[in-house]
Amino acid sequence: MTKKVTITDLAARANVSVTTVSQILNGKAARFSSKTVAKVKQLQKDMGYVPDFNAQSLIRKSGRTIGVLIPNINNPFFSRFLRGIEAEAIKQNYVPLIFGSDNSQERETHYLFESVRRAADGMIIASAVSDVNYIDNILNQNGIPYILIDQAPVAKGDRVDANNLKGGEMLANYLIKKGHTNVAVVCSEKPTLNLQQRLEGFVEAFKKNGTPIPDERIITTQLTKQGGYDATPAALATKPNAIFAINDEIAIGLYRGIEEAGLKIPEDISVVGYDDIDLSEYIYPKLTTIHQPAFEMGTNAAQMIIKRIENQNQPIQRISLPVSLVERNSVNQID
Amino acid sequence: MTKKVTITDLAARANVSVTTVSQILNGKAARFSSKTVAKVKQLQKDMGYVPDFNAQSLIRKSGRTIGVLIPNINNPFFSRFLRGIEAEAIKQNYVPLIFGSDNSQERETHYLFESVRRAADGMIIASAVSDVNYIDNILNQNGIPYILIDQAPVAKGDRVDANNLKGGEMLANYLIKKGHTNVAVVCSEKPTLNLQQRLEGFVEAFKKNGTPIPDERIITTQLTKQGGYDATPAALATKPNAIFAINDEIAIGLYRGIEEAGLKIPEDISVVGYDDIDLSEYIYPKLTTIHQPAFEMGTNAAQMIIKRIENQNQPIQRISLPVSLVERNSVNQID
DNA sequence: AGGATTAAAAGAAACGTTTTCAAAATTAAG
DNA sequence: CTTAATTTTGAAAACGTTTCTTTTAATCCT
Numbered sequence: 001m002t003k004k005v006t007i008t009d010l011a012a013r014a015n016v017s018v019t020t021v022s023q024i025l026n027g028k029a030a031r032f033s034s035k036t037v038a039k040v041k042q043l044q045k046d047m048g049y050v051p052d053f054n055a056q057s058l059i060r061k062s063g064r065t066i067g068v069l070i071p072n073i074n075n076p077f078f079s080r081f082l083r084g085i086e087a088e089a090i091k092q093n094y095v096p097l098i099f100g101s102d103n104s105q106e107r108e109t110h111y112l113f114e115s116v117r118r119a120a121d122g123m124i125i126a127s128a129v130s131d132v133n134y135i136d137n138i139l140n141q142n143g144i145p146y147i148l149i150d151q152a153p154v155a156k157g158d159r160v161d162a163n164n165l166k167g168g169e170m171l172a173n174y175l176i177k178k179g180h181t182n183v184a185v186v187c188s189e190k191p192t193l194n195l196q197q198r199l200e201g202f203v204e205a206f207k208k209n210g211t212p213i214p215d216e217r218i219i220t221t222q223l224t225k226q227g228g229y230d231a232t233p234a235a236l237a238t239k240p241n242a243i244f245a246i247n248d249e250i251a252i253g254l255y256r257g258i259e260e261a262g263l264k265i266p267e268d269i270s271v272v273g274y275d276d277i278d279l280s281e282y283i284y285p286k287l288t289t290i291h292q293p294a295f296e297m298g299t300n301a302a303q304m305i306i307k308r309i310e311n312q313n314q315p316i317q318r319i320s321l322p323v324s325l326v327e328r329n330s331v332n333q334i335d
Numbered sequence: 336m337t338k339k340v341t342i343t344d345l346a347a348r349a350n351v352s353v354t355t356v357s358q359i360l361n362g363k364a365a366r367f368s369s370k371t372v373a374k375v376k377q378l379q380k381d382m383g384y385v386p387d388f389n390a391q392s393l394i395r396k397s398g399r400t401i402g403v404l405i406p407n408i409n410n411p412f413f414s415r416f417l418r419g420i421e422a423e424a425i426k427q428n429y430v431p432l433i434f435g436s437d438n439s440q441e442r443e444t445h446y447l448f449e450s451v452r453r454a455a456d457g458m459i460i461a462s463a464v465s466d467v468n469y470i471d472n473i474l475n476q477n478g479i480p481y482i483l484i485d486q487a488p489v490a491k492g493d494r495v496d497a498n499n500l501k502g503g504e505m506l507a508n509y510l511i512k513k514g515h516t517n518v519a520v521v522c523s524e525k526p527t528l529n530l531q532q533r534l535e536g537f538v539e540a541f542k543k544n545g546t547p548i549p550d551e552r553i554i555t556t557q558l559t560k561q562g563g564y565d566a567t568p569a570a571l572a573t574k575p576n577a578i579f580a581i582n583d584e585i586a587i588g589l590y591r592g593i594e595e596a597g598l599k600i601p602e603d604i605s606v607v608g609y610d611d612i613d614l615s616e617y618i619y620p621k622l623t624t625i626h627q628p629a630f631e632m633g634t635n636a637a638q639m640i641i642k643r644i645e646n647q648n649q650p651i652q653r654i655s656l657p658v659s660l661v662e663r664n665s666v667n668q669i670d
Numbered sequence: 671a672g673g674a675t676t677a678a679a680a681g682a683a684a685c686g687t688t689t690t691c692a693a694a695a696t697t698a699a700g
Numbered sequence: 701c702t703t704a705a706t707t708t709t710g711a712a713a714a715c716g717t718t719t720c721t722t723t724t725a726a727t728c729c730t
Contacts, residue, residue, distance in 0.1 A: 683718105697706070699705085
């Protein structure tokens with residue numbers, strides 16, 4: 001392990017000042033004779049000089065870093081979302097600092113502070129166990145802009161989401177068209193805003209149809225495959241002819257539970273999900289669900305936060321992405 | 336957005352020198368009167384002082400950061416692995432810098448350099464599109480220790496893996512016991528060492544059994560669900576009574592392909608996978624596979640690299656974790 | 671030729687910490 | 701009381717950059 005080579009070493013070898021080297025390596029090469037430029041650039045390669053990140057960030061007051069807080073790396077929706085962020089970040093020369101809160105309040109706080117400590121230039125927060133005002137306080141105090149996904153923003157905040165109200169509504173109307181008026185819903189205990197809206201769109205559509213969904217048909221559980229599996233007996237107990245899983249992960253758990261209960265989808269019972277994770281095409285029967293543009297949500301979020309970082313006082317940005325129903329084979333026509 | 340508060344500000348407010356503040360905040364509080372200590376600590380809270388990460392790292396020559404390079408965030412095996420890393424890192428107060436190479440050579444290189452640039456203290460590399468010596472060169476030149484997962488290490492390197500040879504062998508013997516001698520394999524084009532070993536264990540066991548697997552029964556494809564799906568026709572064309580998918584993702588793709596071909600698992604054809612991702616219990620029929628301790632591999636990897644970081648010249652570390660066969664319902668008894 | 675421009679390069683301050691070393695203040699000892 | 705020992709504090713250097721300002725060298729113009 002050789003000692004790290006610094007800009008001073010390089011300058012010395014080039015018989016040139018530190019300033020000169022710095023300038024040349026930072027796009028100001030025009031100011032110098034081509035001979036010097038060539039010499040410095042060559043030497044950089046030869047000596048393997050790479051500027052010290054910390055020294056650089058210290059003085060530039062930015063490390064081009066975006067803190068990203070998500071609930072769960074395991075959930076395919078989020079991993080796709082993450083890849084969107086990554087794609088945009090790489091394009092604009094930022095680096096995402098990825099943190100999974102695992103739905104733990106403690107972890108979320110830890111990572112929030114870690115992001116502050118590491119002087120993230122901005123944050124994308126898709127994890128939501130903490131109170132929004134709490135988050136806002138911490139980040140605001142430290143001058144870190146952030147954007148919230150799937151959660152009610154503080155009044156003045158930037159925001160990107162997909163149209164959840166519409167999504168829920170589309171699903172409901174589809175089910176109604178297929179003759180299902182007797183539905184159960186599996187959702188999480190303390191749903192974040194996006195889930196609430198999904199639910200609302202869904203419930204309202206059924207109400208409008210004159211077939212409201214009674215409260216006891218709304219089952220709560222964890223937002224995971226396991227959660228869906230666990231909730232199956234309770235859902236089945238309400239004798240529905242269709243179940244709406246608030247996300248695809250839950251739907252997959254439901255599939256298993258239903259299978260083990262000896263029932264067939266969609267002949268005995270229909271299921272719809274939400275998210276359109278890649279898996280939904282790989283299970284049997286293929287899942288009818290709402291497509292959310294997870295990747296685009298990622299790229300948009302990244303784009304938005306970068307804009308904000310680079311111009312703190314531009315107008316508030318809000319983007320709402322469209323969703324679509326993708327009809328596959330998990331819903332039966334009845335009557 | 337208030338101006339950032341520095342240690343100098345705090346010192347001024349406390350009527351005390353910068354040194355004093357620094358010491359007190361860095362575990363050397365014993366050297367000072369309890370009055371001073373109390374005052375400083377209180378003020379830190381009140382003023383919301385948090386040490387500047389870059390200034391700190393610059394002088395300490397470490398940012399307690401571990402670069403993590405994986406092929407694909409989407410693959411559940413890796414996301415579980417990641418969570419193992421995260422768990423250990425948080426315990427030891429490190430932060431993982433997570434990068435997904437997406438199996439792109441270009442990205443991998445980019446992130447490798449990005450890790451160098453950001454002065455990662457060490458790296459965990461589970462992505463393997465690049466040549467090992469190439470990686471070794473870059474990292475070695477910059478004095479960054481690393482550990483390789485699932486890849487042949489450079490002679491002197493630390494290493495953690497699971498026993499792939501054994502895993503392949505177990506699978507083969509299980510299949511043989513179940514009466515399958517007519518098997519196809521779906522693997523990737525340029526398999527990394529771990530995959531090679533899986534394959535070798537598998538193939539050798541069949542050879543030993545007197546029923547060797549002809550080359551044309553080894554189909555190559557991408558290591559994804561889509562890849563498995565795409566490979567189905569080719570695999571089926573060899574008329575096997577069982578297929579070994581080199582990982583569970585491929586197995587899931589196979590499930591879909593087989594279903595669409597109108598065949599039933601395991602009645603018409605058996606399938607085994609490798610990894611034991613959580614999904615394998617949620618598909619129908621449940622997948623028989625080899626369990627790899629992904630999470631533990633993560634914690635071990637993190638532990639190992641941290642040890643290495645904190646003591647560059649300790650002896651080489653190697654851990655090989657055990658694997659086990661988990662028998663579910665995707666294999667039929669034949670004869 | 672000699673002042674005025676312009677081009678090329680260098681000097682020095684600043685970023686916010688940690689840490690070494692020495693000085694000042696306090697306490698204990700004789 | 702003085703001196704020594706101990707506790708507490710502070711000044712300044714160092715980490716590796718970027719950038720603002722200044723100096724030096726080269727070129728131009730009448």
